[in-house]
Amino acid sequence: MTDAPTARTRVRRLPELGAYDRETIDPILDEAVYCHLAWVGGDGDPRVIPTIHVRIGDTLYVHGSAASSTLRAIKTGLPVAIAVTIVDGIQFARSMFEHSMSYRTVIVYGKAEEVTDAAELERLFDAITDHVAPGRAADARRPNADELRQTTFVKVPLTEASAKISAGFPDDAEADLDLDVWAGVMPLTLTPGEPLSDPDLKPGIATPDYVTNWRRPADPS
């Protein structure tokens, strides 16, 4: 295991669950459908919004409306914290406080920088669309100049990031093993239901395979 890049990325609580290598971090960022983006408002108080992210190489991107107060604030270079969490299951311990979740979480710290290059923005629209539904970008119409102006992308380098992973069975105290309480694990998976076509859909258009077969983690492209 590599070392934590900075003090604030170091996993202090259950440090054996912490990881700082990109081989661990990247697949978690790629699998998580959305993230929680934290920043500090003009009043000095914390804010958190849910948004969509995408990782390309060593950079994490988040986007939002150009009119969004969050994006307008952070694109000036504000420090942000981006958290993604995947819940893999529940660990049912005999005692309440030994209950846990099986989870994989990543926290990225850094300063947000606005992406302004037009070609890069076009590429990012494709990437963020494919982050959510791989295969979709090649199918949908790409943004025009007006639409490009209406969206802001910011990037954060993946230099200050940590992962924390919990898996396996609950860890009850020795004294509790004799309790008459069921203990064990239950896996949870994010699973698609039946796609629902837009009521305005033009007749004769079939539901694409990448929608019907949507899964997490996505198949490597």
Next chain:
Amino acid sequence: MAQAPTERTQVHRHPERGEYDRETVHQVLDQALICTVAWVDEDGRPRALPTIHARIGDTLFLHGSRAARAWKAVAAGAEVCVTATVIDELVLARTTPHHSMNYRSAVVYGRAQEVTEETKLYAAAKAITRHVLPGREDDAAEPGDKDWRETLIVSMPIEEASAKVRTGPPMDDVQDLDLDVWAGTLPLRTIAGTATPSPDLKPGIDEPAYLPRSEQEFPRP
């Protein structure tokens, strides 16, 4: 729709998605399995931590390790922002910029304080257990003195809060409706897998009835 309680809870972007009534906020908090807690550290930078929450009436409860600096700061009354998000459906529009998600998110601002009264502590511990899976709170062993030395519980009023909700089909521009691109929504659900008992489970203890069966949707209120 009720009014936003304060400026920072006002939904500015897509104001029609803003909900300020208690019922909607409560429902989102109850249905979201986890939340992200953000606070501002001593250097003025945002920090974020995923955790499990529970609601009793108009009060939100969070728990964490006494040894963690995050929870020390939160228990000491740092201003916090708690955000919980439920993703209901992917929204696939004909154009990449109109892609969206049908989601429900709740944001609660305020200061937390440590719960010290014994009856409230036990009620909160039960509520957190029940939040994850109703029925479990009557089965699992209540915390003992050692647990309380390690874990603290904080409460915060759900007063300065708002929810944001998107539902329905994609919203393409009229001139794009004729594109030969499938559009619609894809529901996402959290599905339970097969429960596995702990290897050290005492013989003769049956799997509890409150556990969802394999392939069932994980129950949320």
